[in-house]
Amino acid sequence: MKINDVFSMFHQDLLMVEHWMKKALSSDVRLIGEVSSHIIGGGGKRLRPLLLLAVSAACGKEIDGRYPLAAVIEFIHTASLLHDDVIDQATTRRGKVAANNIWGNEASVLVGDYLYARSFDLMTRYGNKRVITCLAKATTAMAEGEVFQLMKVGDLNITEEDYLKIIEGKTAVLISAACEIGAIISGADDRTIASFARYGHRVGLAFQMIDDALDYMAEEGTLGKTIGKDLKEGKITLPLIHALGLGHERDRQKVREILQHSIKEEIDFRWIKDFIDRHKGISYTLDRAHSLSEEGKASLKDLPPSPALKALHTLADYVVFRQS
């Protein structure tokens, strides 16, 4: 099964999620609709809703509540993007001008808050206590991860453990929650729910590692990704953490100097990229992501075979082998 087959398989379901998102964003307040449809209509992959839908299908019982709950997951994700873009003073997002650059930071902060509030409202209506508890924990962990990342900006002493804690909060917990909720609403037993949550957690970590590797690899302009964005923001990710662990003190000193420059030049980025390459930081990161994705798949080994289960395997591979 190829990734396009997965998207085809859930095409109708994903349209229902779009419908729910659109419906939930109809507000009397015009600016809310404008900002949120700019970012929501901005061509995200809908990976998180897709995972919720696929898990639900793999559990063999698909209830209608999966649509609004999949919309909730995408809203929470989108709200965090809006707030991230304010924090990172981003200029682009998903290949389009970032919302904060069109409507100002004010609108991004407030429309992000609105999306959180709407998520909360929707999940209260369509989720049971267990779903709500899962999302409450996930959003708390997300916020903690984001603040922790902020504390570690420019900190050369960041460890791989710190890095894992950051990407767990910023990415893995929400992807894990999407999978967990797909299983909960389909009436899966506790053990199965935990397997899907673990699958989502590992796939989520792998996803972010690949994102961080691509930030040193992607061609400028590919799907709106800008190369070297993390370094510009002082975010030290796994490829560089790995190299810093192996490099000499004089290299660490050079990295420190570069990080202190308020504007990072092309030549600085090149130096960092060479330094990472010398210590195989990219392939180390890709290997780690690959193992995590395999762990994710392995945690589904006791489930009965189904097309949806195949789709989840394909998704775990896609996350690691995507080029952008």
Place this chain on the structure above:
Amino acid sequence: MKINDVFSMFHQDLLMVEHWMKKALSSDVRLIGEVSSHIIGGGGKRLRPLLLLAVSAACGKEIDGRYPLAAVIEFIHTASLLHDDVIDQATTRRGKVAANNIWGNEASVLVGDYLYARSFDLMTRYGNKRVITCLAKATTAMAEGEVFQLMKVGDLNITEEDYLKIIEGKTAVLISAACEIGAIISGADDRTIASFARYGHRVGLAFQMIDDALDYMAEEGTLGKTIGKDLKEGKITLPLIHALGLGHERDRQKVREILQHSIKEEIDFRWIKDFIDRHKGISYTLDRAHSLSEEGKASLKDLPPSPALKALHTLADYVVFRQS
């Protein structure tokens, strides 16, 4: 009964709320504790928790869950202050340096998100479905109100109806929710719950009107209030809306010019203040607030007399007659 008697009456309860707030903010992530205790410890009046506690007492059944839920209300309020300060580029809050000026906008946005997430987590644990639904609606309305306010910045055509919609979202819905929840958790019947919600709504509107009047009246430095703050931010509030409705076209033109200045001078502020005074904008606002507060008290008329009910009357008066 005087306002200080009300605070004394609920002193022990309010200490419990402080205890819950402190407990809920213990995070491994140091910056979360720093920013949130700066603003939470920053001398707020705890009016919202107090209202929840007083309503609960007036209903005659005080459950332990009132403490974490009162903390939730204060957290949501605090999160909205953190985000507002980013939006307004505030320099002070409650007489102290605003968090965004110490730790940067990033920290204020993210710690605000953390407080929302923790609120959500706490209410899931201590609130029933009805409490959660009430808060979901309130936070959605708050975000809508904030975005609507942003859209109306500098707009001279703002009507009194627009203004009511804004202050309903930014202030009244949360105060109303605090009262409603106090009644829900104490097992009040639907009619009683609705009476308390209405009381909170009217008191909340009155509270914000007084705040907006004080912004043209308060002495510089009083309890951290800076005079003319709203005008500086382009926010047109009831005193000015009233004057604009009665003033000549040439006065409207002058107001328009002043609002277009990126920096408002003392002389501009004085002119606006005189313009408001000529059309009795302050006393109109105070009268409106006074009527709303009376409406709030009237909605409690069928309740059995109790010290807590007296406290709620005192609070409704305090909101209108406070000097800062």
